Amino acid sequence: MKCCNAYENNSMCEMMGETLRPGGFSLTERGVQFCKFSVEDAVLDLGCGRGATVGYLFEKHHIKAVGIDPSEKLLGIAKMKYPFADFIQGSGEHMPFADECFQGVFAECTLSLMDDVNRTVKEVFRVLKRGGWFVATDVYARNPDAVKELEKFSFKSCMRGLHDLNRLRESLESMGFEIMVLEDCSDLLKALLVKIVFLHGSMGGFWNKTTDGCIDGYRFQKILKVCKPGYFTMMARKGESKS
Template identity: 35%
Template sequence: MGRPLYEDPAVAAVTGETLRPGGFMLTDRSVGLCALPPGARVADIGCGNGATVRRLRERFGLAAVGFDASLSMLRKAPPGGLVVQGRAEALPVVSGSMAAVFCECVLSLVPSPAEALRECRRVLAPEGFLILADLYQRFPAEAGMPGEHGASCAAGARSRPDMERCVRDKGFALMRWEDHTRLLKELAARIVFAHGSLDRFWTHVGLNGPPGDCCGRPGYGLMICRKAGPER
């Protein structure tokens, strides 16, 4: 696999610094839905250039820190941005220390989503929040075999029932599910406006087609979960 799609400058040109549909919209909404108070310790997994960490600290006063496996993405973060290298499956974080973990357009990228969820649970305080925003398969019957994780969010997308079952199996209670597919459609419209068509965009980034073509017609959803049950 070559460079991940999210590292291509053409992607940032249409998504903005967050590299995901809707920008900070679902981030801001999640802070409100979880009623996270100023000073709460939160982690952003797959923080990239640290844009969400800055947002959480500056807009909401949260004690946010970010982790990303890609050094090339971390180098784009401003000095003192409180972002460090770390894999979703092995976070350099003390157990039970986080009030919330943000995982936006990341779970579908990691090689082992189950291990990443297990690690999220480990670092969360009792009843801490797991905030997941990601692509999902709206019509699983149309989707082919999963693509290579790391290529794009679409390549590792799952159906909604599969996502819900996965978080419950890893010790989370699903508190809220919201469909925000319109944000994905708005992003597609911006790509068409910038490049003339989606096919031209894929050609521009060096692909013959979407790396997540196996996903069929993807949707975009927000899941808010809470750490449940006794410590494991």
């Protein structure tokens, strides 16, 4: 079966701009302020894509973040746009970094793209310094029982990987993270979806476009609606390992 990658599809950026995350950089900025990141801190952007967060952190706060992403195509774009930064090809499940080398890890609309979320969270815990921060913003299902149906669609998109928020929280806490902030930001997701519909006519049509027609976008959207997608921001501090 052909597996499409909506994450890499240029048409998404052509329609929506450089970043598709709900709220733009507003939650990125909140993470910087809440965690009190400074120019002295080593910060990682997990699933950096075209490097938008890396660029924002440097331009607004002079923080030179490192970006990691599995896509050679997207990293090539990031390196051209932000030549001052380090971009490394790799996956969240197997990060090529030493233990306890980062003060902060951002995962903005990318944790839901990971093949193994639990393994990725373990890696985040490993590379963070004691007292370091994991800042995640992502989509979740307010009806997680319906998410299983999304697995029938073979394509790469955060909306296919909606989190069960309770299970995600339990996973982080079991590893030794202390969750300091966990808030619903679904209004930002709603605003983004309204913009998509305005630009593209319907969400079903949008999915057909961004997956190059390899799925039935209208059927996918119908199931997605049953899942009741929401959006959250979370800031978790690394404590003692419980493994």
